[in-house]
Structures are given as structure tokens and as C-alpha cells.
Amino acid sequence: MPSASTRVPPPERVPQQERSRATRARLLEATVECLVEHGWSGTTTTVVAARAGVSRGAQLHHYPTRAALVTAAVGHLTERRAEELRAEAASLPTGPERLDRVVDMLAAAFTGPLFVAALELWVAARTDPELRDALVPLEARVGREMHRLTVELLGADERRPGVRESVQATLDLLRGLGVANLLSDDSARRTALLLTWKRQLATILEP
DSSP states (O other), X not given: OOOTTTOOOOOOOOOHHHHHHHHHHHHHHHHHHHHHHHHHHHOOHHHHHHHHXXXXXXXXXXXXXXHHHHHHHHHHHHHHHHHHHHHHHTTOOSSHHHHHHHHHHHHHHTTSHHHHHHHXXXXXXXXXXXXXXXXXXXXXXXXXXXXXXHHHHHTOOXXXXXXXXXXXXXHHHHHHHHHHTTTSOOHHHHHHHHHHHHHHHHHHHOO
């Protein structure tokens, strides 16, 4: 029998709270991946649970409905993406180049997997009352946060006439260009449009 000095200590138990957090994270990541790959119709709770390596019971415990699961996934990853954008912006230059880089960063966000997943939900919510009820308040909050983030990254002064509307027009333009890019590569037209808009936006935001 090994002595107390040589006895291997038992493995540390992971607290329940941490296990729950890890389970939710796997579910949310898997949900967005499924939305991108399979669309709304193919993103069932069973498929998501299997992809996340989580039992059906655990999935239902954390997110009892598909609407709750998918809206939580988009909300969670939107917040994470906003944090990543802030981190990227920390290395951006000051001066005229900053506006160009910020708009390009936001444009990339509106062509990435998270945008594709969100778009799947917008279309499905048109005819799914349960999903719509869950999605509308989330989209309102995400819209406000994205506007606030854009103002922050651009260093825009919304007290000046036309600035708030121009920031929102930038987001609306990027969203529309993201939709246009879904079915075919629209990069050439998008680049030309953004170049023109950047010039106008720089004039509007000039102190």
C-alpha cells in the first residue's frame, strides 16, 4: 500500500457552475454552426445537442425550446464578436485611415458566419410567431449595441446634426451589402460602394 507521501491525489472536481457554463457555451457554438450549415429548418435541438456532445436532457435543461436556444446563441456570439471588434480596434491607427479600417472591420462582420446565422432567423421569424417574439427584443438590443459600438470606434460626436443618422446609414448599408453577398461574390461592387460612402462619411464626421 503506497504511503501518504506517494499517494496520487484524487482529480479535482469541476464545480457545477463551471460545468453548466461550459455546456451552454458548447450548445451556443454548435447552434450557430448548424444555422450556417443547415439553415433554420435543419437546426433542430437534437442535431445541435449531438454536435455539441451534450445529452438531450442537458440541452432541454438549459434551453427548453428551439427558439430560446437559437436566440441565446445569436445574442451570446454577437456580444463576443463586439468584444473582438473592440480588441481589433485597439491596434487601429488614428487619423483618416481609422475610418476606412473601422468600416472594413464592420463590413467583414456583416459577411461572416454570425450574420448568416442571424439572417436565417430573421427570415424564419417572419412566419414563426414563437421565434419572432423571442427575436424582436434581441434584435432591438443588438441594434442599439452595434450602433453604440460603431459610434465608439469612429469617435463620432452624435450631438452634431446628421451624425447619428449617418452612423445608422452606415450599418444599414453594410447589412444590405451583406445580404447581397450571400448568393454570389459581390466584393467588387461592395468595395466601390464602400469607397464612395467612406468619403461622404468622413466629410460628415469631420469636426
